[in-house]
Amino acid sequence: MAEQKVQTMEDFALASGISRPTVSKYFNDPDSVRSSTRQRIEAALAKFNYTPNLFAVNQNRKQTRNIGVIVPYLADPFFAEMARLIERRCIDAGYWPILFSSHGQRQMEINALETLRSLRPAGALIAPLGRASDLEVMRKFAEDVPTVAFDSNQDIGDAFVGSDxxxxxxxxxxxxxxxxxxxxxxxxxxxxxxxxxxxxxxxxxxxxxxxxxxxxxxxxxxxxxxxxxxxxxxxxxxxxxxxxxxxxxxxxxxxxxxxxxxxxxxxxxxxxxxxxxxxxxxxxxxxxxxxxxxxxxxxQNYSAIVERSVEKLFDLMSSGVKSESREEILFDGQLILRSSA
Missing domain, CATH: 3.40.50.2300 (Response regulator)
Incomplete structure (x- = not known):
């Protein structure tokens, strides 16, 4: 059996002698199986040098661990920094951030929304283009996916988080x-x-x-x-x-x-x-x-905006209930004195 080629989770379950549901349960949450079973699975993983396709595992769940992030222009260091902070926060919470840039273009923003929808995200954090956005398309997306808008306050999603x-x-x-x-x-x-x-x-x-x-x-x-x-x-x-x-x-x-x-x-x-x-x-x-x-x-208070945006999104995802009214959360700016003025 040590030489058996293990490519799928079914192959791994058969080769390790552990039921497919138990193996799946382990990959969803290692702590959800008994300690002795976890040790057997981990020994088999090392023995057969098997690495599961976690993206496929994720997509087969009733709710994925994908979080969509769309920004207008990733070449702008402002949005790059916001995206970096969001990515870190989502990863720390056990989610997979999937980042798109609209490149300042209406059709690219629409394409990003359509691609993201196909990935069945658990939620989305979107900084809309603004005047160039197709609000009808964005609102339809937000009807189906828990969505929080940040930076650009367009009337989409269940909440907006930004600066005053x-x-x-x-x-x-x-x-x-x-x-x-x-x-x-x-x-x-x-x-x-x-x-x-x-x-x-x-x-x-x-x-x-x-x-x-x-x-x-x-x-x-x-x-x-x-x-x-x-x-x-x-x-x-x-x-x-x-x-x-x-x-x-x-x-x-x-x-x-x-x-x-x-x-x-x-x-x-x-x-x-x-x-x-x-x-x-x-x-x-x-x-x-x-x-x-x-x-x-x-x-702008980057960290506070990101923290509240992600926190609000996670609340929406866990409750599964849309807000009766769209919430707006604004943070104060701070004067930064340097040499130019």
Whole structure:
């Protein structure tokens, strides 16, 4: 029997002399079988050098251990960091995260939802594209699969977890107004609800401070925010069209591009003597502390957003009951002071 070729769980059960249901029970949960049986199975695993196809085992369960994760643009380090934290949290809880990127495209997001549905996930964590999303398709998916939305607050799923843009933008506008010229607002294309909320929050905070809002709009629907910040920043600097020497960018990726534009234009950025511009951002992008100068920003609470999103999803999965009303959970941002503003 030692030379018997063992390829399937049925082969393994036959070769080891242990019933197929018992073997299956062991692979679902080793602690669910008696200690003596577990020792026999583990000895047989070593003897026959057998490794089960755990994906097939998972798919044959009434409820799989798959957790779907969809983000808009995995090349964005913000979403890469969120995905990393979600993956770690799911693995620690005994689930298999399956990650998709929508690549900023409507059809890719639809394809991801369809592929994920075929994998029979136990639940899903989705950061929707936003304006480009097909909400009808997303809502149909969420009717069948416990779903929590994060980052982009589209009306899908049983709950949304994200940042309070009105709190965080007000926090940094107040700081910038107190420490120098009031900021103009260099905004990203309105690809998702965050962009529009941050613009509204900026206007509200400036008016509350008795200042006149000045908004600089970047065109297009691309997710290449650094390139937009660079090219539009160089143009504005060359044409002397910045209305103030303080610029609040709607996200850190645009701010990183604007920092490069200032450098290429020969302008020094920062708070000290001889500085021509102050530049600030939003998100506390993973690279924000490594720019030159390091970027002043307002952070999103990555770990809290991920923890609450996963916790909420697990609650939905275990209860099997959809919420009567969609819950919105928002976390405050924290001002991160660095050298750029």
């Amino acid at each position: 843009n009105f709190q965080s933008i007000a926090l940094i506008v107040d700081y910038l107004c107190r420490t120098g010229e009031p900021p103009c607002f260099f905004e990203m294309p309105p690809v998702n609800p965050n962009a529009m909320k941050r613009r509204a929050a900026y206007i509200q905070a400036m008016e509350r401070a008795g200042q006149t809002p000045e908004i600089i709009r970047v065109g297009g629907q691309s997710w290449e925010f650094e390139a937009m910040g660079l090219e539009e920043g160089k143009r504005l600097i060359a044409e002397r069209k910045l209305p103030t020497n303080t610029v609040l960018c709607s996200n850190d990726r645009i701010a990183i591009g604007l920092l490069a534009a200032a450098y290429q234009s020969g302008l020094r950025v920062g708070r000290g003597e001889g500085c021509a511009l102050r530049i600030a951002g939003h998100d506390d992008h993973p690279w924000a502390q490594f720019t030159c100068p390091p970027l002043t920003t307002v952070s």
